[in-house]
Amino acid sequence: MEVFLWFVPWEESITFIAVISVVAILYINGCAECHPPFRQKLYFWVGLVSLYIVSQTQFEYYSEHEFFMHRLQHVVLHHFAPFFIALSRPGAILFAGMPLEGKRWIRTILQSRLAQQLLAIVCQPVIAVILFDGLIFFWLLPSIHFIAMIDWRLYRVMNWSAIITGLMFWSLVLPPSPQKSAYRSAGCRIAMMLAVIPPQIVVGALIFFAPQELYPIYTLCGRAFTHLDPLTDQQIGGLIMWIPASMMSVIGIMLVISNELRQPKRVMSK
Amino acid sequence: MELWIQTSAVVFQNEYAPQFRQAVNAVMRQASSDSKYSNRLPNIWSLVYASASVRFLVFIILAIGLTGCKSEPPPWRLSDISGHLPDLEFSLISDKETQVTAQTLKGKLVLMYFGFTHCAAECPLAMTRLVHILQKLGEDADRVHILFVSLDPGRDTPPVLHRYLASFDSAHATGVTGNEEAIVELVKRYRSAYRPATDAGAANDISHSAVVYIFDTQGQARLLFSPADPDENLMSDLLHLLHESP
Known part of the structure; x- marks a missing residue:
């Protein structure tokens, strides 16, 4: 019973639950048709379930009321879960799981000029890197962070934007690279993952070494762990930005390299 | 830019x-x-x-x-949260054992504070400060009301709350309590921390917010008063709120 209570959402969001369930149903449907390998399915479910756990359980209470838990939530929303979802390349399977009407819609939208242009812009490596890192930093500006944590609408926007930019970035850089317009060479993808590391380290370090409380909102609205003092909380938050967030890039780079090594023919011909 | x-x-x-x-x-x-x-x-x-x-x-x-074309900065010295938190809305039992809603308090500035009577440090301190500032306001104090929301409904029955508030200023303060769901709902609405004590013995450990939520006479959330803000800031902002045209 106690365990069950942990899975009751602290702040239920119908939109979030609906989106996650629709994606899950589409994936199950698609799997029945495509029969992807087990590993691919595992990656997808790890990503999707971790998105759900950090957003729609009691975990959210802690991430609203403790800075380092908030950072942890964002590492999952922005790095960990999108990383795994992108790694499983669920696009084709989700598409296969759609009803006919939905497929037609998606095709029309994707083939429209606006969508094509938008995709071309966000898939541009420099823009993708700026979007991915810029978004974290934007929400961490102390005045913006204050409002985002107090206004539930902005809070939702913040979390959604983290998920969306995370998915865009990781699906662009992780192997195998999409073959069509979004194709980027392995070098380019490694460079992108390297490029997002230093800014995160700098901001993480700035937060870690800040002599005063940067985000008083947590003190104002009350901390989940009363015995942890505000500066320690902030420092742990900074470290979480500094280390695990950068680590995901390193894992991504290793995946790209190993993927390249597994295709000796193409490398040789170049 | x-x-x-x-x-x-x-x-x-x-x-x-x-x-x-x-x-x-x-x-x-x-x-x-x-x-x-x-x-x-x-x-x-x-x-x-x-x-x-x-x-x-x-x-x-x-x-x-x-x-x-930035307009003139507003006069607030406390944290301005206008438009970011929902309007005051609740229905709980007061320390005088009557039903209180946001409507009851319309026309008054409401200073809402989450606490509990067994709280050892922050709550009495915050209440003392608020009462002290209200005294300084003089006649204007009659248009300001302190809403003390109990986070410990198990032990804070209306009589207990009444006795507690009487030691501060019962004329300008109302203590409210109710069932746990109603209180959790109010806490969530204002994104305040609240973890009920796991066992009765450790009830002093209820975690709660330190902030005072300030609502204008229309029940709209306007400002946050943190313990770190000096009294004068609260005074000046309350006077501004009291004398702004609705």
Whole structure:
């Protein structure tokens, strides 16, 4: 019973639950048709379930009321879960799981000029890197962070934007690279993952070494762990930005390299 | 900001201006060409396409305009949260054992504080400060009301709350309690921390917010008063709120 209570959402969001369930149903449907390998399915479910756990359980209470838990939530929303979802390349399977009407819609939208242009812009490596890192930093500006944590609408926007930019970035850089317009060479993808590391380290370090409380909102609205003092909380938050967030890039780079090594023919011909 | 505008202007010149020029040229060519082509409609789509860049420019101009004409900064010295938190809304039992809702408090500035009577440090301190400031307000104090929301409904029955508040200022304060769900709902509404004590013995460990939520006479959330703010700031902001035209 106690365990069950942990899975009751602290702040239920119908939109979030609906989106996650629709994606899950589409994936199950698609799997029945495509029969992807087990590993691919595992990656997808790890990503999707971790998105759900950090957003729609009691975990959210802690991430609203403790800075380092908030950072942890964002590492999952922005790095960990999108990383795994992108790694499983669920696009084709989700598409296969759609009803006919939905497929037609998606095709029309994707083939429209606006969508094509938008995709071309966000898939541009420099823009993708700026979007991915810029978004974290934007929400961490102390005045913006204050409002985002107090206004539930902005809070939702913040979390959604983290998920969306995370998915865009990781699906662009992780192997195998999409073959069509979004194709980027392995070098380019490694460079992108390297490029997002230093800014995160700098901001993480700035937060870690800040002599005063940067985000008083947590003190104002009350901390989940009363015995942890505000500066320690902030420092742990900074470290979480500094280390695990950068680590995901390193894992991504290793995946790209190993993927390249597994295709000796193409490398040789170049 | 300036740098950004400069960069976008450069981007505009390099990326979009040629497209626009081409599109206009194409339309002009078609319009002025001989009869062989004149029955064909001018290529409107190329113009619309070019206008995407026009839209881009308009957006930049708007952005500059919006940031440029900043109005006078509001007089608040506390954290201004107008528009970010929902209006006051609750229905709980008061320390006088009557039903209290947000409607009951309409027309008064409400200072809402989450606490519990067994709280050892923060709650009595915060209440003492608030009462002290209210005393300094003089006559205006009658239009200000302290709402003490109990986070410990198990032990804070209305009589207990009444006795507790009597030691501060029962004329300007109402203690409210109720069932746990109603209280959790109110806590969530204002994004305040609240973890009920796991066992009765450790009840001193209920975690709660330190902040005082300030609502105007219409019940709209306006300001946050933190323990770190000096009394004068609260005084001046309360006076501003009391004397602003509704």
